[in-house]
Amino acid sequence: MTATVNRPQDTQLRAPILSARGLVKTFGRVIGLDGVDLDLYAGEVLAVIGDNGAGKSTLIKCLTGALVPDAGHLVLEERPVTFRRPQDARAAGIETVYQTLAVAPALDIASNMYLGREERRRGILGSVFRMLDHRGMRDRASAAVRDLGIQTIQNIQQPVETLSGGQRQAVAVARAAAFGSKVVVLDEPTAALGVKESNQVLEMIKGLRERGLPVILISHNMPHVWEVADRIHIQRLGRCAGVITPDSHTMSDGVAIMTGATNLQDPQPTS
Template identity: 60%
Template structure:
């Protein structure tokens, strides 16, 4: 199966610092792929490259098997890749519908839209309500300012915006980081609904229980590159932590092994 989104040998240097060192990545259709790694592992740079915010120095990005080159997040959007950033990028004083269509506002049809450039506020509110209802997000009024919403509801609005315009991929950066237990559960449920609609999701998270609850596969990033891709069904949380810290690695037979043991037996390269 051709990956929906793929990175091959991606390299990004900032002076003497190499943030990506031949990083690989592949996202399959209809899955939630979690990307995990310690701070400084380079996972943020990888995601920024895949979403158009960073231009790699070397390597290749492919969408549905075809090479692409993103110069900005707008280029990635044109390929149906939407990103929900950790700061959500919402305008608190504006209403929900305005935030949903920010940068993609719809004009009224005919003379009012073309000559007077009036916005189709009613149409945008109706479409925003439809998307939120479809995703099971219980917010009644699209005229409600975002600043009046709870943290979980704000996250849901940002996710719904990505789901509304993302036709290939939705990327989420720490979507439950500032949320309580109940609101985190709702966001994870929302991620599952997006996957069930056939839209693959990339989830960047430090929360291992959340990763193991929702992810189909786990991409482990360390020292600027992918060191493993494992399944929560076949690997434990402790094994994933060991892989991202370097205490464990995937051996030649595909099994997880201790790095110290490999050194002791002379197999470490």
């Protein structure tokens, strides 16, 4: 049975930035994904929700190169793409902020933002002597932090290990925004944060949307999802149970669909 998809009218007139069609991923006899479709449009926040084991992480890993699907295909800006590793997705403009953040605590903020992407100085100093452009990277890192409206970070040379959890998350999001030219994926960005820090992260997500950068948000926090998401992709038992919007369905509706108590064809509780 195919789930009904509710979309804002304007998305039906635009081509998605990122599309997935018929994604299948198995782990032996365990089915992680069973023919999942997904569309992400420019300037929107698409939340992905689902119970444990629903296939959220597997879906995101297939979209970002951490896993290669057994079947199905991806389309980025109307061109077929294949990601064999995360570096392929990053090179294509898809940046992912995992729940573990993947920051180097002993390094400063600028060094973390350019970790693995260090830039050399111009001319012979960079080409022959391979000297890094530390000042340029600090300046560009500061600009990226300012562009996101992050006011809790004042010193770009501050070691990450001295930052709070919310500030570390801000660094990771700023890094993704700086290099994610097409898509930013956020995996449970507020899971380990307090109320104040979570609100700061939500404001950053809204800021990314205002810049026209599409965001995929994976979260268990339903109030956060309903606050920032434009559309909500619901995973259940390895399949897409449907796509809803905060305007068309309440949080209770979303949880009911996610758990199988209701479906989009029959809004009444199942027996």
